[in-house]
Amino acid sequence: MEEPNLEYLYQLSDNDMEFVHQILAVINEELPIELAQYQEMITTGQYHEAAQLVHKIKHKFIIVGLKSSYKSAHAHEDLLRDNNVTLHDEFIENVTRVSNFSLDYK
Amino acid sequence: MECIIIDDELTARVITARLCAQESDLDVVEQFNDAIDAIKYLNNKSVDLIFLDIHMPTFNGIDFVQTLKFKTPIICITSDRDFAVDAFQYDNIVGYLLKPLDRNKFAKAVEKVRQLTNSPTAASEQISSSEPSASASNTTHDTHLYVNIDRRLVKIEFDTIYVIEAKGDYILIKTEEKNYTVHSTLKKIEDKLPKDRFLKVHRSYIIHLLKIVDIEDNSVLIKRDVIPVSRTNKPILMQRLNLL
Structure with missing residues (x-):
């Protein structure tokens, strides 16, 4: 299984640790809020709105190098637009991985 | 170059x-999380x-691009990726x-802007309007249009549409197959429709003239929908019909 990493952020910023920590701080700030909103939309059956949140969240996956998770989230987004929640559990697992990873740098 | 995000x-x-900071001539003057706030900013x-x-x-x-004045x-x-082809319809x-x-x-895209900005002829040719280019319009206007629904551009054949209804900030496009709710105005779609087939019969309705089943007083029947016809538009409607 692919592991979260900071390769993309280092490459983007010429190994600027301050910038990398800035991005991780933003992820730590945004992700819990977006996840809570997403969960509420799923609970209330508002799948199109949930898909919009997946669209926002999935970008964070690829920022920390989770390409497969990004693809899965992309598929989840499309399925949600057809009211299909098949990939919900996998998505939550991946969000948790990103969240745990970024929190390690807090 | 001053820019916004x-x-x-x-x-x-x-x-x-x-990435902007890594380009020496780019100055990010403002950032927006909402395109409407950006439009308000660009008004001034x-x-x-x-x-x-x-x-x-x-x-x-x-x-946003369609709304942009400049x-x-x-x-x-x-x-x-899906938006790329349609995005380049806008010059x-x-x-x-x-x-x-x-x-x-990123650096290449910014360099392209530099070249356009430094070349007045190229800029005037390539950045002429926020409307789709004429060539793109001409190829699509005869038979169909694309509407933005849930971040997808959906193709709708003109002749499948029988009525379009204004619904606040949205329009409801009713076709033979299904209905589409689109964030737009009746005025905008009216400009895209072929004038020989479509007519605005009421401030909230545009109809396809060939789909009319019958007309009674100040309404028309299209499929099973009774569409109101305003007093001012009734004479125009009557002129457009092939009356015996």
Whole structure:
């Protein structure tokens, strides 16, 4: 299984640790809020709105190098637009991985 | 070059701003998480370049481009490959970058804007309008149009439409197959429709003239819908009909 990493952020910023920590701080700030909103939309059956949140969240996956998770989230987004929640559990697992990873740098 | 960044996602704005900082002549003067706030800002100020996310919940990037009064160059930044072909229908969209942003591709897109800005002829030719280019319009206007629904551009054949109804900030396009709710105005879609087949019969309704079943007093029957006809539009409707 692919592991979260900071390769993309280092490459983007010429190994600027301050910038990398800035991005991780933003992820730590945004992700819990977006996840809570997403969960509420799923609970209330508002799948199109949930898909919009997946669209926002999935970008964070690829920022920390989770390409497969990004693809899965992309598929989840499309399925949600057809009211299909098949990939919900996998998505939550991946969000948790990103969240745990970024929190390690807090 | 003064630029603004429009993206509903903070991580994306921070990354875009970082890449801008790596270009010596780019100055990010403002960032927006909502395209409507950006439009309000641009009503009072001008910038040289706009970095624009396409997929935003309340008012998406294509809506923004269509609303923009000025010819500011735009570099689209999005996760959606699907929008690329349609994005380039707009002459002021000069670049299209996929997330996650790549440094080299970002630098190339900005360089392209520099070249356009430094070449008045090229700029006037290539950044002439925020409307879709004439050639693109001519190829599509005869038979169909594309509407933006849930970040997808959906093709609708003109002759499948039988009525279009205004619904606040949206329009409801009823076709033979299904109905589409689109964030737009009756005026905007009226301008796109062939005038020989469609007529605005009421402030809230445009109808396809060939789909009328019957007319009674101040209403027309189309399929099973009874559509009101305003007093001022009734004479125009009557002129357009092939009356015995």
